[in-house]
Amino acid sequence: MASMRDIKRRKSSIQSTQQITKAMKLVSTVKLQKAKSRAEQTNPYSNYMYQTVTSMLARSGGIDHPYLKKGTSTKKAIVVITSNRGLAGGYNSNLIKLVTGSDFSKDDVEIYAIGGKGREVLERRGYHIKEDDSYIIESPSYDDAAELCKKVLADYTNGTIGEIYLVYTHFKNTVVHEPKLMKLLPIEFDEEELGAAAEANVLMNYEPNETEALDMIIPKYVTSLFYGALVEAVASENGARMQAMDSATSNAEDMISDLTLKYNRARQGSITQELTEIIAGASAISG
Numbered sequence: 001m002a003s004m005r006d007i008k009r010r011k012s013s014i015q016s017t018q019q020i021t022k023a024m025k026l027v028s029t030v031k032l033q034k035a036k037s038r039a040e041q042t043n044p045y046s047n048y049m050y051q052t053v054t055s056m057l058a059r060s061g062g063i064d065h066p067y068l069k070k071g072t073s074t075k076k077a078i079v080v081i082t083s084n085r086g087l088a089g090g091y092n093s094n095l096i097k098l099v100t101g102s103d104f105s106k107d108d109v110e111i112y113a114i115g116g117k118g119r120e121v122l123e124r125r126g127y128h129i130k131e132d133d134s135y136i137i138e139s140p141s142y143d144d145a146a147e148l149c150k151k152v153l154a155d156y157t158n159g160t161i162g163e164i165y166l167v168y169t170h171f172k173n174t175v176v177h178e179p180k181l182m183k184l185l186p187i188e189f190d191e192e193e194l195g196a197a198a199e200a201n202v203l204m205n206y207e208p209n210e211t212e213a214l215d216m217i218i219p220k221y222v223t224s225l226f227y228g229a230l231v232e233a234v235a236s237e238n239g240a241r242m243q244a245m246d247s248a249t250s251n252a253e254d255m256i257s258d259l260t261l262k263y264n265r266a267r268q269g270s271i272t273q274e275l276t277e278i279i280a281g282a283s284a285i286s287g
Contacts, residue, residue, distance in 0.1 A: 011259040018252035025245035035235035046228025067218040071162035081168040082118030091240035140230035149223040168229035169236035177236035
């Protein structure tokens with residue numbers, strides 16, 4: 001059985017840790033409020049951009065454009081958005097599992113890393129890190145998303161990569177965050193979209209011409225999805241960290257209660273032992 005000194009030292013250590021987890025929970029809560037508002041404002045725009053562009057292209061027929069046709073390269077670009085810091089529960093590990101659990105061969109994957117935690121783990125597991133822009137996740141802006149889009153589309157059009165995917169965490173609400181793997185290019189249409197296009201039997205018209213229009217539309221489309229994913233990732237990270245620190249604080253409280261009980265029992269045992277020794281000593285003297 002642990003001594004009273006050991007129990008007291010352990011209890012003091014846990015109390016110090018609990019103070020840290022409480023502080024981290026408060027910081028994450030404050031950050032979450034701001035990030036949540038931003039994500040809720042951005043999410044509808046990203047969703048409508050995706051729906052509008054895919055619906056438009058489904059009604060465009062077979063357009064021959066560099067952004068729309070599958071490249072000859074077997075390489076797949078995966079933009080992975082994780083965090084730069086840990087202590088967020090399964091936030092980062094869930095995203096990494098999406099990449100490692102996919103059917104993509106490591107040799108055919110080029111990682112565009114946003115977030116140091118994802119980059120470190122994927123690099124350690126043998127994935128090639130094409131770009132490391134981890135600084136973006138600290139304070140993402142639309143300009144950052146546009147710059148990232150330029151890099152990825154440049155590699156797509158010059159044939160370095162043949163497909164573009166996005167891995168991020170969709171922010172549903174404060175407690176629900178959903179890891180997602182999304183294909184951006186070449187755009188794939190579901191049966192509902194193709195059915196609606198066939199039923200309408202009207203092809204999309206482009207002015208001044210389809211090449212110039214798509215040169216503007218597709219980069220906007222990709223940039224909007226990147227930006228929306230970055231904003232949702234920040235909100236999800238802070239939500240996950242807030243929950244993790246709340247759980248850690250509650251666990252620390254349980255451990256402190258348990259150690260307090262053990263300390264009191266050990267103290268009571270020590271007092272009982274001392275009284276027994278005193279009584280035994282007194283009996284020996286009187287006898």
